[in-house]
Amino acid sequence: MSHARTVEIEGHIIDSGTMQRCFGAVMDLGGSFDVERFDVGTHEEAESYCRMQVSADDEETLQAILHELHQNGAVLENPSDVELVAAPADKVVPPNFYSTTNHPTEVLYDGEWIDVERIEMDCALVVDPDPDEGNGPRAYTRVLDAVEEGDMVATDQSGIRVHPPERPRSGGGAFGFMQGGVSSERPSESTIREVAAALREVKADGGNVMVVAGPAVIHSGAGEALARLVEAGYVDALSAGNGFATHDLERSLYGTSLGMDVETLEHPRKGHKHHIWTISEIIRAGGIEAAVEQGKVTEGVMYQCVENDVDTVLAGSIRDDGPLPDTITDAVEAQNAIRDQAHDADVVLMLATLLHSVAVGNCLPSTTKTVCVDINPATVTQLLDRGSAQAIGMVTDIGTFVPTLAEFVLEDDGESHTTDGDV
Amino acid sequence: MSHARTVEIEGHIIDSGTMQRCFGAVMDLGGSFDVERFDVGTHEEAESYCRMQVSADDEETLQAILHELHQNGAVLENPSDVELVAAPADKVVPPNFYSTTNHPTEVLYDGEWIDVERIEMDCALVVDPDPDEGNGPRAYTRVLDAVEEGDMVATDQSGIRVHPPERPRSGGGAFGFMQGGVSSERPSESTIREVAAALREVKADGGNVMVVAGPAVIHSGAGEALARLVEAGYVDALSAGNGFATHDLERSLYGTSLGMDVETLEHPRKGHKHHIWTISEIIRAGGIEAAVEQGKVTEGVMYQCVENDVDTVLAGSIRDDGPLPDTITDAVEAQNAIRDQAHDADVVLMLATLLHSVAVGNCLPSTTKTVCVDINPATVTQLLDRGSAQAIGMVTDIGTFVPTLAEFVLEDDGESHTTDGDV
Amino acid sequence: MSHARTVEIEGHIIDSGTMQRCFGAVMDLGGSFDVERFDVGTHEEAESYCRMQVSADDEETLQAILHELHQNGAVLENPSDVELVAAPADKVVPPNFYSTTNHPTEVLYDGEWIDVERIEMDCALVVDPDPDEGNGPRAYTRVLDAVEEGDMVATDQSGIRVHPPERPRSGGGAFGFMQGGVSSERPSESTIREVAAALREVKADGGNVMVVAGPAVIHSGAGEALARLVEAGYVDALSAGNGFATHDLERSLYGTSLGMDVETLEHPRKGHKHHIWTISEIIRAGGIEAAVEQGKVTEGVMYQCVENDVDTVLAGSIRDDGPLPDTITDAVEAQNAIRDQAHDADVVLMLATLLHSVAVGNCLPSTTKTVCVDINPATVTQLLDRGSAQAIGMVTDIGTFVPTLAEFVLEDDGESHTTDGDV
């Protein structure tokens, strides 16, 4: 095997599975490895180090292997500066551009490793030599749509190193490390209790909780419980669609939930007229916030989001009725709004929506804690596969999950912080 | 029961289930009926007629009952003209506006029943007294977004009659009448053979075939078979998303399908870089058609669509990469494009996409033949529930369905119409 | 059409869908009908009557049509006595034997209609001229395995009439009439509240509640809630498998539920050793009841079943470990035990088990109220399709369903009937 290169890998690379994946990648792709040095961390806290030569019969295979090793955190021995090529046009990347992972990443520029900002996968990596005039170079991810002619785009992977998540040294609590699978055999209520504890902990630490919610949250009767969580301050950002908001507003506009329940249980045509009428009324009011201010909307998730200044993004889709004036109908614009929410989130609850959850998941760094809940196991699996290293997946009924979660999250609050005891 | 009204229902109202639903609605909603006359069609071809008085304890209940009866085709005895009210503002409907069904509908205007054009559910119904100057009144459905201030919008349901689908007198072939359920116990190949026969029949009659396709069509290896169907002229319109097109184009841009298969089977990171690169290259070319003309794209579904002038709509969504320049990113604009396709279609194949299928289904009259194929039974059920009276639902693997369908559709062609025998 | 016969149908045959199915069957099978008389019930309480001549081109088609009409309750005009033929051998039925439906059925014997006892579908129908010596003839269903040489088995369908369920005149409450579909869009907690009300009502009327439970009830942490329902007297019969009982007993044998939770959440190998050990210990004790009496088992569902004299059947299957000495390993013997439970039940709760639910469903008359709960929509649909006319299907998480149900069922009890307040 005449084509060879030497790489180094370090960290908790045995118990995080890094070495398994690296050795596996070499063998799967038909290459060969020769370990030159391997220092094994002798106890839990000690990191390991591996230097090995990787070889293949041809350069193309070798590059494919190096690509995999790179994505697992390996770095070429004696790396050189990142190679930058100017984008030939707006929204066009140069040949052999580097496509980002969702892991923390650094680039070697002018002999120094600098952190890449706004980590997100499947982006171009752009280095700006001195954006802040005199403060030196900065590096960012940039989605294709945002690439501008002349942007200095990283090509090849030399001079770039990524840091895949490592197994936390201590338990990690509810959020397992790269569980991958979906724990359908765990007791449901115990798992919800763990999620509740994690939420309380994140909020206690001043963290940001993002909720991604589909219309099934409302259909299933869980809207009231979600509204309580918003009211109690457990939701910093809401990412949803036109359908979610309309169903929620319809509950408020048509009065008592009793009235709604009766209708839902009885009406064959499912009150679609109410749906359209709700949108029409919100348009007439001038938007959701205006409708709240005018006293037209007095309860529900959207009401609480307005009242509690929750950062709310309603993204449009081709299946929407209306839409509401608050809905961002342009997909690129909506993505950018979601991206900003996602980058701020410390924990993300994905509740019964595949479309919005995928959109949010696409923007999340692999370090963000994520909880995916859906009745469809395929949805949960698909979301977990997209990449958070610290994720909980639950196949359960959103109509019982949210009320139970709200109960567990708020039960201590009820005793200690509030006086009305309404939970 | 002091509130009462008399309604008439006629047609194949027993075997189509109309009377069952009407009697049921009265009882479910707490009303009472008194059949004044019932002429039963004595043989298959003879229609039936029912006149009955419906009563309830209060006017609200009576109206709810009349609403249900109306949706099943009942008409008030001695109906008066449709009530029209001007829309108070753009995108705002008057109180008590009439929300359309997806069934053929007529309005009584100036004492004459006129057909409502562009039938679609959950719309406003607008009557224009004389749009073509001297040719008399016309009536249309109008989605909320398209309602303009001053449009004369139908309110209440008196003066409107709908024609729910009736059981066809002869078998109806593959497309069952209101099957509702999903026939998972039917032999798969036999069912695919029926769909193939239906497609050939529609095309033989000069009909329009619309295909709604998700990215799984390409992932599962079925792209080539779909491209053959397009090439052979069996597809008039394609409704898909940015992901479908990008995956398909990626196969073409990266050369042989063998090369692609190897990659798909081997690469842990799933070639996302290729994905972005494909979009970048299409942007550089100026769009898909330009890329075909420049010889960059030489095979696949999108290639065949360009070559065969297939009416193609790519609708954007918030989970898209890129997107391609051909993708319509605004949801309302994309919906309108899909609406035009849907109104022209005689048969619709929905292949492994929930989002796009729901969007298309929202625009379809209940008379359009529909085939829904997905590996997830919940998706098939949800799509069938939205309303076609003549629908086939199949829970199967799109990766074996499309190749088998193409084989069955094209096998006779191969013998009789074509000379290259490429199937 | 030279082959013809006249049939009569009566009852609430329009709103129950009977006439729709009858007319449809004639048309689907290529026959023709001529309605000779049709008296429509003019109000909700009035029954309808239809007499029609049915004809077909050949006798085989006519018989197929008559078979369908028969199953929908039609009777030949001027029916003759049921035709009986002796079974030629044990477990062998005569040619053209009549296979039962799950609807209430009568046979015309010696000019009198007598009720068929122990209604169950897919059985032979046996008439015994005078089993009780002097008390006249009786008729029974008999499964193939129970047919004995010489049994007088009904052949053909003339002289037999069935009574398919009719739409109840009053609402019917939670248990819809032939809903067919699964109401996944109904609010989960509201639906559980309806089930709870139905359970309380059945028990208040002195009815029999049968629970069919899969091991997921225990895995998901719902065992404790089910045990509470048993303790409070809401369960008369339990039908489960070896796995359910073993998992439940394991919780009890290994002490505190805390200990179990920790184990479940932590142990990669899932404590299979505990599983085998549990079975071994129960064998050593001489069975579950003995283990309870010896004080080895002190909590859980099986414990409560022993303490409260619940009629319990544990049916074996080929995937069982052990099995427990209480498990009936012979499938035919187990079926007979399940059959006895099913025939006594007034309401059946099917909780997260396809195998046992199908086995129970096979034995149920179409008049038994049924609740099917599973996280997999295909399971719920399959169970509802098997035939109860009054069924609720819920796609939800058993781990939250049972605790919520127990809470709703027992919340009033807690206030009024009991003193220990343990709920």
Added chain:
Amino acid sequence: MSHARTVEIEGHIIDSGTMQRCFGAVMDLGGSFDVERFDVGTHEEAESYCRMQVSADDEETLQAILHELHQNGAVLENPSDVELVAAPADKVVPPNFYSTTNHPTEVLYDGEWIDVERIEMDCALVVDPDPDEGNGPRAYTRVLDAVEEGDMVATDQSGIRVHPPERPRSGGGAFGFMQGGVSSERPSESTIREVAAALREVKADGGNVMVVAGPAVIHSGAGEALARLVEAGYVDALSAGNGFATHDLERSLYGTSLGMDVETLEHPRKGHKHHIWTISEIIRAGGIEAAVEQGKVTEGVMYQCVENDVDTVLAGSIRDDGPLPDTITDAVEAQNAIRDQAHDADVVLMLATLLHSVAVGNCLPSTTKTVCVDINPATVTQLLDRGSAQAIGMVTDIGTFVPTLAEFVLEDDGESHTTDGDV
């Protein structure tokens, strides 16, 4: 941490994930490790060796950790002979009995490591000092039901070592190593082609192919294709249930498949009468083989199994009609028959049956190649999770999978080995 023990682990323990799991287990369970020696294999073929001291705060935790390490192949330094305790009674194991894994296992007895025969998980491990009189000791797994009073049962895990599957050095072809997940994004036809190649390879090597089939194989129309595979000699053992056999026999007894298709597509009641009649006729003939010999059954899977001497086991279940006289109704007896089939199999195809697949999977060593095919992803995941290290999971339609597989397997045969060209 005052409780400590030293263990050794060797083999391809990094790339097979063994060390990741071992380090992880220590940390998850709250222990600590101190690596005393770690020799890393420097290239693909070189094995690695690790010796480490494991410690914990208490003996119970230490034992839990050692249990996990043991299951991953770790052995105590300087192991002593296996500890054997006589079973106190039939079907009763001694306290602290050793429960087997499904990996190859050895026991240290009289200072020598001897192989454990008939590897199967969740069994007792019995050592017989000299069963063959003079040929020395042998060790076996024994299911609880087969344990007899006085059997010398292994307790504790010292003196026992297991060999979890290691990543194969060469690619491994279709059968991935511990893929765990289900490859739903792979092209369906390509994957089926791989399965076909694997089947041909196993048969070319004189291996044993076991097919586990559910009734959906027949319902979906795939029976004919499976019969062709049996006829061509690609099936050595068939494990199915009463339903599968009855549906298959019904197709044969009722003549042409055309006749059957028409019936399946048309008959609302699904020909259950035919089903019972089929069983009755087979009982009258004296069983399936007799029915074939008498010329009553002339085609189908069961026919081909009789004609080709395929080892067939029909296991009963509580949902069976009949059953057929060939069906083993006792679950324990049926399990033993399945066990014998499973121990002989080199590759197992599990086709659309959860119940029988789980039963077979319970008996399989982790080294047996397995293919799981089902339309329900949860079924495929559950089966793969049970333990084969070399497994393919496919979520696809059995009604198109089996015909496509038969085509791929037999297409070369058609050209080279056979003369009738019927494929």
